[in-house]
Amino acid sequence: MSDLGQLTGTYHSIHVAPLQSQHEIVAWRTEAPRADRVRVREHTCPCRRITYEFCLAGGLAFVRRTYRHDGVAVHESAWMRTREAEHLWLRILLGQAR
Structure with missing residues (x-):
């Protein structure tokens, strides 16, 4: 290989x-x-308890956070222009936002 x-x-x-x-x-x-319809463009690894998804819908974008512990809790960031959401997504990935 x-x-x-x-x-x-x-x-x-x-x-x-x-x-x-x-x-x-x-x-x-x-x-x-x-x-x-919501399109998930990127996502973090599902091996972690908290996962994030960069989502697009209705001409806007947002980040979805899913917390798995004793059940599942799903939350979203504010819906915003794609460029702003991409900036938030990057800050989350870099540990600069949560």
Whole structure:
């Protein structure tokens, strides 16, 4: 097997970086059905208790957070323009926002 094949065989998805001491607190809201279809463009690895998804719907974008413990709790960031949501997504991945 090639080196690339070995890497892709064990790769799940992106892991979120550890939370930085100076981080933005995201105002998470309870999930609400605002659109008929939501497209998940990116997601973090499901091996963690908390996962994140970068979502697009109705011309807007948002980040969905799913917490799995004694059940499942799903929350969303505010819906915003795609460029703003991409910036939030990156800050979450880098541990600069939660």
